[in-house]
Amino acid sequence: DDWAERGAAVHVQREADANGNVQTKTIKKGVKDFTFGRILGEGSFSTVVAATDRQTLREYAIKILDKRHIIKEKKVKYVNIEKNTLNRLGDHPGIVRLYYTFQDERSLYFVLDLAPNGELFSVLKKLGTLNMECTQYYGAQLLDAVGYMHDHGVIHRDLKPENILLDENMRIKVTDFGTAKLLSMQKSVNGTTGASSDNISGIPIEDDRSNSFVGTAEYVPPELLTDKAAGRSSDIWAIGCILYQLLCGKPPFKASNEYQTFQKIIKLEYSFPALFSPVARDLVSHLLLTDPSKRLTIEQIKAHPFFADVEFGPALWSRKSPRL
């Protein structure tokens, strides 16, 4: 019928009603259901546009990809990885949520949470550095979001301030999952694997597929340069680089070109500015370790004195963001 032509797609939405019974309803969304507004930004293969759902008047960010361009640049795999990964990570306040996908003859559409306050990177560039309180707050939110990803068998592999967006409450929304690594999920304790694609309940198993992807130079861990597989600890390395950068304004490994940046990473050639707080120095130096198995885990980082006065869990996502 008409919605098929309109490039709509059927989405099954599960919602528990008052007494906990799960109701499923099918929602058909397509281009015609949205009013498109301002362009939020452009990627190499995408344009992200603010859009309003004409029925609910809710605002979204819609990422539009040109099919011909995707095919020509051989990015079909990345687009489908982004869709599958976002479907797996459907329910965390610190991760950009994917509501619908659909296509028409020319484009693919991802209907995502709108993060109206741009990239954490832009805020950092404007302010130069963040103070301890802000770094603890944004660092804690990043840890919570990455911990959720890892629990759901997703390794981001390209964490950086440009991929950390800010929502209307200046809380983070991690984005850009097209280069994520999805671990296969084995049977969970009650013997069932995830029933549906969007809420897999299971235990991720490390499968050591070789890497074809390397992230952004300044945040790449050494194991990706000596061609070993990326694991959860690769994201931990990137968290170390980000915490360092929030506090002193530049990433720990930065040279005039990528090759020299890679050399510094492999040689672990970095130093702390004199004013770098000792407790932050202790944490970062336990993340930027060449041996991935030596790096702290998410839980160990949350327990580190640097985050002593941060309350993790739901409060982290309802408390007021500190003034930047």
Ligand SMILES: Nc1ncnc2c1ncn2[C@@H]1O[C@H](COP(=O)(O)OP(=O)(O)OP(=O)(O)O)[C@@H](O)[C@H]1O
């Ligand atoms: N959910 C969102 N809300 C608001 N702005 C967004 C959202 N997603 C992306 N943007 C902005 O749109 C621009 C393009 O984002 P997109 O993820 O499509 O490409 P990219 O990953 O930034 O670029 P590339 O594909 O080259 O890596 C970016 O500047 C980003 O800040």
Ligand SMILES: O=C(O)C[C@H](Cc1nc2cc(Cl)cc(Cl)c2[nH]1)c1ccc(Cl)cc1
């Ligand atoms: O998995 C699905 O639901 C169906 C499709 C899969 C899909 N169809 C495609 C067509 C083209 Cl031309 C390119 C890509 Cl990457 C394509 N990916 C789809 C539709 C929309 C979006 Cl945003 C992603 C994938």
